[in-house]
Amino acid sequence: AQSVTQLGSHVSVSEGALVLLRCNYSSSVPPYLFWYVQYPNQGLQLLLKYTTGATLVKGINGFEAEFKKSETSFHLTKPSAHMSDAAEYFCAVSADNTNAGKSTFGDGTTLTVKP
Amino acid sequence: DGGITQSPKYLFRKEGQNVTLSCEQNLNHDAMYWYRQDPGQGLRLIYYSQIVNDFQKGDIAEGYSVSREKKESFPLTVTSAQKNPTAFYLCASSNSGRRVFFGPGTRLTVL
Numbered sequence: 208a209q210s211v212t213q214l215g216s217h218v219s220v221s222e223g224a225l226v227l228l229r230c231n232y233s234s235s236v237p238p239y240l241f242w243y244v245q246y247p248n249q250g251l252q253l254l255l256k257y258t259t260g261a262t263l264v265k266g267i268n269g270f271e272a273e274f275k276k277s278e279t280s281f282h283l284t285k286p287s288a289h290m291s292d293a294a295e296y297f298c299a300v301s302a303d304n305t306n307a308g309k310s311t312f313g314d315g316t317t318l319t320v321k322p
Numbered sequence: 323d324g325g326i327t328q329s330p331k332y333l334f335r336k337e338g339q340n341v342t343l344s345c346e347q348n349l350n351h352d353a354m355y356w357y358r359q360d361p362g363q364g365l366r367l368i369y370y371s372q373i374v375n376d377f378q379k380g381d382i383a384e385g386y387s388v389s390r391e392k393k394e395s396f397p398l399t400v401t402s403a404q405k406n407p408t409a410f411y412l413c414a415s416s417n418s419g420r421r422v423f424f425g426p427g428t429r430l431t432v433l
Contacts, residue, residue: 211364216362248331248410248426248427248429249426249427250326250412250414250424250425250426251365251414252424253421253422256421258420262396271394280410291415297364297365299364304420305418306353306372306416307416307420307421307422308353308355308370308414308416308422309370309380310368310422311364311404312364312365312366313364314362314363315357315362315363315364316363
């Protein structure tokens, strides 16, 4: 079984500031980890994913995440926030790399970017 | 353009009525999924199908039914047995299970 905890349901940053969205997971097997972004009344879009190999994963829109097994974490970062980054972000974990649709999702973090 | 379409975007239902949400994909994906999203919560899996004419229950299948007669289509019926159906419903499909593509969603409101 797996679970995901996203620390902080709301995060607010100023435009140009560092974005850090926290995700901790629990998995009984090596995890496959995902970050998704959702804009209001839309579906989710994949930002990045970790399967195996390099622990620092780069995604779209300047986001990246680092898989830290010892800390069971997969935090999402972006060096400089842009107004267009305001959205809801979901971390997800899957135990099966061939069935990503069966992932367990966190409750989401809403990112607000202040001008 | 390839993608996933869901219709309608907004749907209103009276209590006690069944309603069917449409999901169509032209990505030639074998796997399709239905999720429910409630405010402040992540996605919860209702049903999924990895191949035509076969589908499996997800975590919250009670009160829902699906069919998969064609590769492109995976409609979801919300039955009167679903006690709290007001939610945002997302359909998705997957290529070999490694990446999931989401539709734009249907917002269902029970009056």
